[in-house]
Amino acid sequence: MRNLHHSRDNKHSRCGPPSGRMLGFIQPWLLLLLSEESAHGYQLLDKLNQNEDTRGIDPGFLYRTLRQFEEDGLVKSSWDMEGRGPARRVYEVTADGIEYLHSWVGHIRSNRARLGRFLETYESCFG
Template sequence: MQKQNRHLPAFLLLLLLDGEAHGGTLWSKLKSLLPDQWNIDSGAVYRTLRDLEERGSVSSQWMTEESGPAKRVYAITQKGLEELYEWRKDILLRKQSLEIFLSRFDEHVRSGRLHEDA
């Protein structure tokens, strides 16, 4: 029932504010930043980065200076910054709604109509 990948674009854009990075680095940062229950696979990260690039929110270039295989490095664009602000508005609204839900739910637990361990 969890839809944790819904906000994956927002988190990737947020991480790219720290500077350009390749997909593997972004995936590692997400895994250390977010709860284990998210179970984000690297494929989802790369698919989301591709979607973000298609809509102009990130740009990418191949880096071949380092030893080993070439890596695609992503950077946030001006459109990505605008999208990040939209994500913030969306997340704030969802946060308010979720706080209302949790408050009402807890009222029912306190009244005995629900048991928290059900």
């Protein structure tokens, strides 16, 4: 054991200690936020940081993800030169993006159910 109890001071282990964020969790949030209203990266970064569940995302990851979304046709972007500060690249979700979000939600539901089944088995063994 040693440091394994505590999340991040553990350099050698490859067995995925209970810490860190779930993978592939930010992306559906991005599409969902963009479904509510179009926004630029920095704005999305702000919104994600206001939600405890999505806090602390790496900006580099966010911007790259948005560009990838655009390459995949899930969003499209345009420059907003108005207002103060440097130009913003404003993202808008496409019909494909919304469709994709819907299918993503299906997988989220089934993953949630899977976690539930694990917990049931756990509880029938302990507690």
